[in-house]
Amino acid sequence: MLNTPKSLRLHIGVFGRRNVGKSSLVNALLGYPLSIVSPVAGTTTDPVEKAIELPPVGPVVFVDTAGIDDAGALGGLRMARTAGVLERVDIALLVCDHTGIGDDERALLAQLAERKTPVLCVLNKSDLGPLPDAALAGLPGEETELVRISALHGQGIDAVKESIIRLVPEAHLQGPPLVADLIQPGSTLVLVVPIDLGAPTGRLIPPQVQAIREALDADAVCIVVKERELAAALGNLRTRPSLVVCDSQVVLKTVADTPLDIPLTTFSILMARFKADLIKLSAGAAAIHRLKPGDRVLIAEACTHDLICDDIGRVKIPRWLRQFVGGELQVDFSTGKYFPDEIAHYDLIIQCGACMVTRKHMLSWLYRAERQQVPMTNYGVAISLLQGVLPRALQCFPAALSAYEGAYEAACCAAARRPGVPA
Ligand SMILES: Nc1nc2c(ncn2[C@@H]2O[C@H](COP(=O)(O)OP(=O)(O)OP(=O)(O)O)[C@@H](O)[C@H]2O)c(=O)[nH]1
Numbered sequence: 001m002l003n004t005p006k007s008l009r010l011h012i013g014v015f016g017r018r019n020v021g022k023s024s025l026v027n028a029l030l031g032y033p034l035s036i037v038s039p040v041a042g043t044t045t046d047p048v049e050k051a052i053e054l055p056p057v058g059p060v061v062f063v064d065t066a067g068i069d070d071a072g073a074l075g076g077l078r079m080a081r082t083a084g085v086l087e088r089v090d091i092a093l094l095v096c097d098h099t100g101i102g103d104d105e106r107a108l109l110a111q112l113a114e115r116k117t118p119v120l121c122v123l124n125k126s127d128l129g130p131l132p133d134a135a136l137a138g139l140p141g142e143e144t145e146l147v148r149i150s151a152l153h154g155q156g157i158d159a160v161k162e163s164i165i166r167l168v169p170e171a172h173l174q175g176p177p178l179v180a181d182l183i184q185p186g187s188t189l190v191l192v193v194p195i196d197l198g199a200p201t202g203r204l205i206p207p208q209v210q211a212i213r214e215a216l217d218a219d220a221v222c223i224v225v226k227e228r229e230l231a232a233a234l235g236n237l238r239t240r241p242s243l244v245v246c247d248s249q250v251v252l253k254t255v256a257d258t259p260l261d262i263p264l265t266t267f268s269i270l271m272a273r274f275k276a277d278l279i280k281l282s283a284g285a286a287a288i289h290r291l292k293p294g295d296r297v298l299i300a301e302a303c304t305h306d307l308i309c310d311d312i313g314r315v316k317i318p319r320w321l322r323q324f325v326g327g328e329l330q331v332d333f334s335t336g337k338y339f340p341d342e343i344a345h346y347d348l349i350i351q352c353g354a355c356m357v358t359r360k361h362m363l364s365w366l367y368r369a370e371r372q373q374v375p376m377t378n379y380g381v382a383i384s385l386l387q388g389v390l391p392r393a394l395q396c397f398p399a400a401l402s403a404y405e406g407a408y409e410a411a412c413c414a415a416a417r418r419p420g421v422p423a
């Protein structure tokens with residue numbers, strides 16, 4: 001982190017009128033008092049910069065600035081400096097307080113819109129009472145993210161971090177490819193795609209199409225078969241394929257038909273890596289070993305229309321979980337891009353493959369789960385675990401495998417300490 005040149009770091013500017021709590025917010029985000037905070041308007045004069053690591057975004061620089069409403073001759077010079085910061089930041093946090101949005105904020109929002117700089121509106125001092133809707137008039141569109149916080153009491157700071165993740169330009173959160181780095185030019189990639197009632201008519205689903213495209217781009221050979229034809233297809237190959245990727249639903253049969261020396265994984269595990277963080281989602285899956293009857297599980301589906309996800313998430317995973325646990329579980333569902341704010345009461349969250357949401361969304365949800373200390377995994381990782389083949393399906397991802405194994409040992413120790421379970 002320390003080696004990342006400042007120019008390559010994501011710059012996040014904190015703007016607003018004097019005294020609204022810009023420096024208080026920066027200090028709360030950093031976790032220590034970098035900037036001077038005082039009730040005297042105009043405390044921050046020159047921009048104050050601090051480089052930190054902001055997981056999962058990575059290295060960022062926060063820039064605290066002088067108030068945009070600074071008056072007098074010196075104030076003009078300060079505002080010129082703030083305007084300079086405005087030109088070079090990748091993301092802007094516009095802080096306002098209980099007095100709401102005024103001309104100063106509207107002028108700043110217009111400048112940011114002109115530069116196409118993503119903005120997060122932070123309504124500070126929420127401890128002083130709710131802000132009337134009229135005080136927010138002038139906020140551009142429904143798309144503008146808005147977070148209510150109290151920097152003084154440290155409330156809402158995690159929500160600010162989470163929103164920052166969603167505002168980060170996509171290029172900054174680029175993850176690994178779906179499969180391209182696991183295959184070599186000239187090698188063979190075998191995809192196992194079941195065509196059952198749940199499969200959409202006449203087409204393949206996005207991860208399957210993407211895998212084929214990546215194989216072609218990598219100058220590899222791609223063979224697509226249904227699970228029934230896999231053994232014959234492997235038998236016909238003269239050279240060992242680089243990788244077999246199957247739909248999670250046929251992982252048991254695919255494992256049975258694939259010789260151990262051929263790496264194997266599932267589309268959904270590839271999606272966990274591509275769209276979020278396979279290491280964290282693998283560690284999160286270990287919480288399944290700790291589940292007991294009566295525990296609460298949230299199944300989060302990112303889209304509302306995919307029949308396959310529906311069947312897996314609504315029916316199969318809850319059934320397999322209950323069988324695994326040996327009793328009833330309280331299973332809740334969330335659908336669409338809505339992911340509940342309050343999740344601390346869940347013992348586990350299982351997210352769908354997330355074909356339809358961005359990596360930013362997934363990372364922000366994962367971050368929310370982490371902050372509320374709820375283990376989170378995804379459909380594919382959970383299914384492979386419930387079918388007893390997760391270590392095989394993670395074989396080509398050693399870091400994820402050891403994260404799972406470490407968390408599994410911890411989960412088993414915790415389960416052994418449960419009342420009624422002999423040590
Ligand atoms: N009640 C309340 N007071 C706050 C909150 N955040 C900051 N303050 C107070 O507001 C005053 C101004 O805070 P600063 O963080 O210095 O504000 P600033 O926007 O950096 O101000 P300038 O640097 O002068 O532009 C201080 O007295 C803070 O203690 C909050 O959430 N609630």
Ligand SMILES: [Mg+2]
Binds near residue numbers: 022035036037043
């Ligand atoms: Mg300040």
